[in-house]
Amino acid sequence: MLELYANVVVGGLLLGAVYALIATGLNVIFGVMRMVNFAHGELVVVGMYTAYLFWKLTGLPALAALPIAAALLFVAGYAFQRLLANRFVEAGQHVQFILFIGVALMITGAHAIAFGPDPRPIQGAAGFDVYRAVFLRLDAVRTQAALFALALIAALWAWLKYTLTGKAIRAAADNLTGGRAIGIRIPHVFAIVAGLGFACAGAAGALVAPLFDTQPYLAGDFTMIAFIIVIVGGLASLPGALLGGLLIGVAEALAAALVAPSMKSLFSYALLALVILLRPQGLLGKRSALG
């Protein structure tokens, strides 16, 4: 019994790490621009299709498509923010909501047109490999995905903390007017932030593509998972996104094993409502900027 639960928990933690990467992208965008990216799950699916196409065309492992997916979405995010979304930073939440819903529908529509509604599985060579440690059995694909996700999250944190651009981003998140006054090019910084947020989603998409069969309508689930995680962990808190991702990953895995797979998100929503009511800033949330 213990063995079974230990394996369920570990499996949840591994997937949770990838969820954390998705949520980190959402959080970076919200933390700096106060915009909720309702099209985030769609971006994950873009990453998944990128990986699928890469695997289909080259025969190489889908994991190798990660830099391509990340780069593609960074460029898309930069252009989107610079050309369109920067005009909506000051707009009402409901206006931003419609903008992002419009974008989300367009992406889903484009996916449905290009790939059809059928699921696209990736049969990797390593699909059934398992790492064993004591009584734990770690699915190889999941483990690799989790390690890459954690590495990317760590790299993003370090980049934000130590590079000049990263400092400029945190300054803009802290105090926009002050940031302007000291000469930070806000439209450019915002566009970089959107690029990073999009790239997180795209990279995570490449990581989960071998785990879930890619199809256009997965997007909504990813968006909702990312929301739940950032609220549970704390909006705009980067450690919060990591903690929230791992928690939700474990909660879903346990719910799927103990109750029913289709009930797993019920637990996440219950957890979400509880956190909003008891600790609305989230477990690790502060009321201020990116940290």
Added chain:
Amino acid sequence: MTGRQQAAAAAFLSVLAVLPAVADDFQLSVLALIFLFAYVGIAWNLMMGFAGQLSLGHALYFGIGAYTVAVLAGKYGITPWLGMPAAFALAAAAAALVGTLGFRFAVRGVYFALLTIAFSEFTRIAFEHWDFVGKTGGFFLRALGPDNRPLVSLRGGATFFYYALLVTMVLGWALSAALVSSRLGYYWRAVREDEDAARAIGVPAFRMKVAAAALSGGLTGIGGAWFGLLGGSLFPETVLGMRMSIDVIIAPIVGGLGSLYGPILGAFIVIPLNEFAKELAQHFNVNGLNFLIYGALLCAIVLFAPHGLWPPLARLLRLETRR
């Protein structure tokens, strides 16, 4: 209303009243859908446009209303005339609960919006596992027999639903017009503009916000009830899903928030556009084309008319209300 507004409204309603004489059933069913979403848009707008509380989970109230009337009629043979008040009461209670929890714990802004999504998604998943309402397989109303009397069963042909929903829309509009110029309406706007200042001058902000949520939710429940009667089948994904929450709020935003006419104008724009996008997708037999077109139109609308289309149209027709 100004005299000019009254004249315009009278002309608009007269045209709608005689339209079934010339329109075919398909056109009438699209118009009925327009009236329905204009009506729920009006209901949502009470909470967002006037009281300033953003709910992105109105599918919860829509779905509760739809299931209440359908289950009462389908399982127990209770007429929708009694089902509608029950739908209002249950949906209003749910909205009051969500509002009370959210507002009591001072959940504001984007957190409140996400809380409403959480409750509606939670309920959708619960309904998808609830045998009593048919799980994901859906709940179906019996097919109409030849002895069906629309005024008893509140179900009928395209013309019946056309007039029924036209009346619902006009009643909803009249109610919201009365509310907005009442004491409640002034309190709501005070809370919307600056909640802390409103409380400082003695506005019972908490009670006002809960009242807005309950009224808005209850009225939305009646809209959902009509939706169930209209289609005859209910699925959690359709009536309680995120897409329904989006559909409820798009018309009032496109038309213009905080205006009595915005939701109606918005529905007249959004529903035909959606139908048009669907037609195109079917015509070219391209799955997904409708999403692409509809999404692009939404982006275009917020880009070019972020405050909605009613204010510029009202200026054009010289129908604006002096403040």
